[in-house]
Amino acid sequence: xxxxxxxxxxxxxxxxxxxxxxxxxxxxxxxxxxxxxxxxxxxxxxxxxxxxxxxxxxxxxxxxxxxxxxxxxxxxxxxxxxxxxxxxxxxxxxxxxxxxxxxxxxxxxxxxxxxxxxxxxxxxxxxxxxxxxxxxxxxxxxxxxxxxxxxxxxxxxxxxxxxxxxxxxxxxxxxxxxxxxxxxxxxxxxxxxxxxxxxxxxxxxxxxxxxxxxxxxxxxxxxxxxxxxxxxxxxxxxxxxxxxxxxxxxxxxxxxxxxxxxxxxxxxxxxxxxxxxxxxxxxxxxxxxxxxxxxxxxxxxxxxxxxxxxxxxxxxxxxxxxxxxxxxxxxxxxxxxxxxxxxxxxxxxxxxxxxxxxxxxxxxxxxxxxxxxxxxxxxxxxxxxxx
Numbered sequence: 592x593x594x595x596x597x598x599x600x601x602x603x604x605x606x607x608x609x610x611x612x613x614x615x616x617x618x619x620x621x622x623x624x625x626x627x628x629x630x631x632x633x634x635x636x637x638x639x640x641x642x643x644x645x646x647x648x649x650x651x652x653x654x655x656x657x658x659x660x661x662x663x664x665x666x667x668x669x670x671x672x673x674x675x676x677x678x679x680x681x682x683x684x685x686x687x688x689x690x691x692x693x694x695x696x697x698x699x700x701x702x703x704x705x706x707x708x709x710x711x712x713x714x715x716x717x718x719x720x721x722x723x724x725x726x727x728x729x730x731x732x733x734x735x736x737x738x739x740x741x742x743x744x745x746x747x748x749x750x751x752x753x754x755x756x757x758x759x760x761x762x763x764x765x766x767x768x769x770x771x772x773x774x775x776x777x778x779x780x781x782x783x784x785x786x787x788x789x790x791x792x793x794x795x796x797x798x799x800x801x802x803x804x805x806x807x808x809x810x811x812x813x814x815x816x817x818x819x820x821x822x823x824x825x826x827x828x829x830x831x832x833x834x835x836x837x838x839x840x841x842x843x844x845x846x847x848x849x850x851x852x853x854x855x856x857x858x859x860x861x862x863x864x865x866x867x868x869x870x871x872x873x874x875x876x877x878x879x880x881x882x883x884x885x886x887x888x889x890x891x892x893x894x895x896x897x898x899x900x901x902x903x904x905x906x907x908x909x910x911x912x913x914x915x916x917x918x919x920x921x922x923x924x925x926x927x928x929x930x931x932x933x934x935x936x937x938x939x940x941x942x943x944x945x946x947x948x949x950x951x952x953x954x955x956x957x958x959x960x961x962x963x964x965x966x967x968x969x970x971x972x973x974x975x976x977x978x
Contacts, residue, residue, distance in 0.1 A: 593618070593619070593620055593621055594619065594620040594621070594690040594691060594909055595620065595621050595623065595688055595689050595690045595691075596612060596616070596620045596621070596622050596623070596689065596690065596691045596692075596693070596905055596909075597622075597623045597624075597625060597679060597687055597688075597689035597691070597692050597693070598612065598622070598623070598624050598625070598693040598695060599625050599626070599669055599679065599692070599693065599694050599695055599696040599876075600625075600626055600694075600695040600696035600697055600874070600876070601624070601626035601628060601629075601630065601631045601654060602631070602632070602634060602695065602696075602697045602874060602875075602894070603634070603874060603891050603894035603895055603898065603961075604695030604697070604873040604874025604875070604876070604894040604897060604898050604901075605624070605626065605693070605695035605696065605697075605874070605898075606631045606657065606898070606965060607695075607894065607895055607897075607898025607899065607902070607964075608693050608695055608873065608898040608901050608902045608905075609622070609624050609657075609658060609662065609902075610657070610898075610902075610964065610965065611898055611899050611901070611902025611903060612902045612905060612906070613658070613659045613661075613662060614902075615902060615903060615906050616906060619906070619909050619910070620690070620691070620906075620909055621663070622661070622662045622663070623662070623663045623664075623665060623687060623689075624654065624658060624662055624663070624664045624665070625664075625665045625666075625667060625669065625679060625681075625687055626654065626664075626666060626696075627666065627667065627668040627669070627696075628666070628717070628718070629653060629654050629655075629664075629666050630651050630652060630653050630654060630718070631651070631652045631654065631657055631965060632650060632651050632717065632718050633650040633651075633958060633961060633962060633974075634716075634891065635750075635891045635958070636650045636958050636978055637650065637715060637717075637718070637720075637721045638715065638721070638751070638754040638755045638757075638758045638927075639758060639977065639978070640718070640721035640722060640724075640725060641721060641724050641725050641728060641755060641758040641759060641762065642725075642758045642759075642761050642762040642765070643977075644721070644722055644725045646977050647718060647721075647722070649970075649973060649974040649977050649978075650958075650962075650974060651718055652962075652965060652966045652970065656966060657965055657966055665681070665685070665687055667681035667682060667683055667685060668681060668682040669681060669682075669696060669840070669842045670682050670841075670842055670845075671842055671845040671846075672692070672694070672842060672843075672845055672846035672870075673845075673846075674846050674847045674848065674867050674869070674870060675847070677689050677690065677692075677869065679692070689869070690869065691869055691870075691871070691905050691908060691909065692869060692870045692871065693863075693871045693872075693873065693901060693902075693905060694843070694846075694857060694865075694870060694871065694872040694873070694876050694877070695872070695873045695874045695876055695894075695898070695901075696840055696842070696876050697716075697840065697874060697875045697876055698716075698837040698838060698839060698840065698856070698875035698876060698889065699716070699837065699838050699839070699840055699841075700714040700716060700833065700834075700835075700836070700837065700838075701835065701836035701837055701838040701854075702833070702835075703835070703836065705810055705811065705812060705813065706811075706812040706813065707812055707813035707814050708746075708810065708812075708813045708833060710813075711813045711814065711815060711831055712746065712813065712831045712832065712833035713727060713830065713831065713832050713833070714832070714833055714834070715751055715755060715832065715834060724755070724830075724832060725762075727830045728741075728743065728759060728762055728770075728830055731743065731770070731829040731830050732762075732763070732766060732768035732769070732770055734829075735768065735769045735770060735829075736769055737769050739769075740769035740770055740771050741768065741769065741770045741771070741829045741830070742770075742771050742773070742826070742827055742828045742829050742830075743759055743770060743771065743772045743773065743828065743829065743830045743831075743832070744773045744775060744818050744826050744828040744830070744831045744832070745759070745772070745773065745774045745775065745832045745834065746775050746810055746818070746831065746832065746833045746834065746835050747775070747776065747833065747834040747835030747836070748774050748775070748776035748780075748781040748782060748783065748804070748806070749782065749783070749834065749835075750782075750924075750926060751834040752774060752776070752832075752834040752835070753774070753781060753782060753793055753797065753926055753928060754926065754927050754928070755832055755834060756772055756774045756797060756800075756802050756928075757796070757797070757800060757802070757927060757928035757929040757931075758929060759772050760772055760800035760801065760802055760928075760929055761800075761929040761930060764800075771803065772800075772801070772802045772803065773802070773803045773804075773805060773826055773828075774797065774802050774803070774804050774805065775805045775806075775808075775810060775818070775820055775826070776804075776805070776806045776807075777806075777807070777808060777809030777810065778806065778807070779806055779807050780794070780806055781793050781794050781797065781804060781806065782926070785924075785935075786935060786936070786943070786944065788935075788943065788944045789924070789926075789933060789935040789944045792933045792944060792946055793926060793928065793933055796928035796929075796931050796933065796946070797928055800928060800929055805820055805824065805826075807821075808820045808821030808822075808823075808824060809821065810835075813831065816828070818831060837854070837875055837889060838854050838855055838856070839851075839854055839855030839856040839857070839876065840855075840876060841855075843855050843856065843857050843876060846867075846870070847867070848865040848866045848867045848870055848872075849865065849866040851878050854878070856875070856876060856877055856878045857870075857872040857876055857877050857878070858872075858877070858878050858880075859871065859872040859873070859877045859878065859879045859880065860879075860880050860916075861879065861880045861881060861882075861916040861917050861918065862900075862904055862914040862915060862916050862917070863877070863879065863897065863900065863901040863904055863917070864904070864908075864914065868908070871901050871904065871905060873894065873897040873898060873901045874889070874893075874894040874897065874898075875889045875894070879897065879917075881918060881919055882918060887919045888919065891961075892921075892922055893919050895961065895964075896917065896919060896920060897917060897919075900915055900917040901917075903915060920938075921936070921938070922937065922938045923935060923936045923937035923938055923940075924936060925937075925950065925953060925954040925957060927951075927954055930951070931946060931947075931950075931951065932946060932950040932951040932953075932954045933945075933946050933950055934946070934949070934950035934953050934954070937953065954978065955975055955976075955978040956975075958974065958975075958978040959971040959972070959974055959975040959978065962974050
């Protein structure tokens with residue numbers, strides 16, 4: 592009897608796993624792909640849409656164009672996972688049965704219990720989110736004046752916050768919009784817990800774009816008009832974007848496997864197997880064991896790498912073969928601030944940190960490489976100039 596393999600999610604982890612499974616499965620299993628949206632978004636470039644929403648055609652790809660004809664696609668929001676019955680439950684009441692399950696449905700934005708933050712902030716986790724931010728920025732600029740500029744606050748100075756602030760600044764400059772942009776980070780520096788050299792380069796680019804940086808004080812609360820930072824700083828806002836962290840999907844809390852209680856993300860070994868031998872977890876949905884004390888990072892490149900090995904391991908499990916163990920291979924970090932970029936610790940290059948045209952070209956190349964893997968060379972070539 593043919594096994595049923597089900598992959599959840601159309602982000603990097605889910606899409607990568609589907610592509611790998613399609614390449615290595617023969618007639619050993621039927622493959623079903625489940626996602627709440629009918630497309631794959633190149634999420635690490637989604638901040639581009641804040642400035643220019645027409646770029647959606649460059650970084651969004653229909654599932655029907657990505658998958659093989661033999662792969663079944665089901666669009667629906669996963670609400671529960673029943674490991675005993677081996678079924679995935681969807682919001683519309685439909686169920687999808689599996690013999691092997693790959694949980695790659697990503698994460699949600701974490702609000703850390705900050706009063707008013709969930710109710711009043713925008714987030715950047717999807718195509719719809721990016722377009723909503725664009726509309727909010729556009730409306731705020733339309734209603735502003737030189738005497739009363741629009742106030743935009745971005746909470747969190749990790750990759751998403753830095754890149755979003757840079758795109759908002761580009762929007763402001765290109766449209767000559769009266770707008771003040773604030774980037775708030777509770778820790779002592781932008782891009783926290785990273786090399787001071789790269790932190791300094793990012794800060795310089797942000798300051799060159801007239802982004803006002805507030806570090807060292809956490810957001811304590813938010814109401815409909817004001818972000819309260821620490822004990823002394825009140826930032827009135829017209830648009831508030833929160834990029835400050837991730838937590839597991841609600842559905843992850845329904846399945847009988849080991850989870851991290853604080854973040855609700857599923858625990859997986861370095862072979863991506865969970866405490867249930869039939870369930871594998873990858874990407875932001877998972878906390879994946881690695882050598883040493885730290886799990887794999889919740890980054891795009893980690894998800895790309897993980898998907899390759901996870902897909903192979905599902906096939907190995909079906910065949911009764913030993914599973915491969917995965918160790919994250921950090922290729923380096925690329926961060927854009929508007930039209931400029933910073934590259935740090937790029938594997939194979941002798942320079943630790945650099946900017947300029949080389950960093951920008953490298954970032955474009957990495958984005959195009961992923962698009963080529965997902966949907967072929969033609970789409971990668973079309974996207975490259977806009978990355």
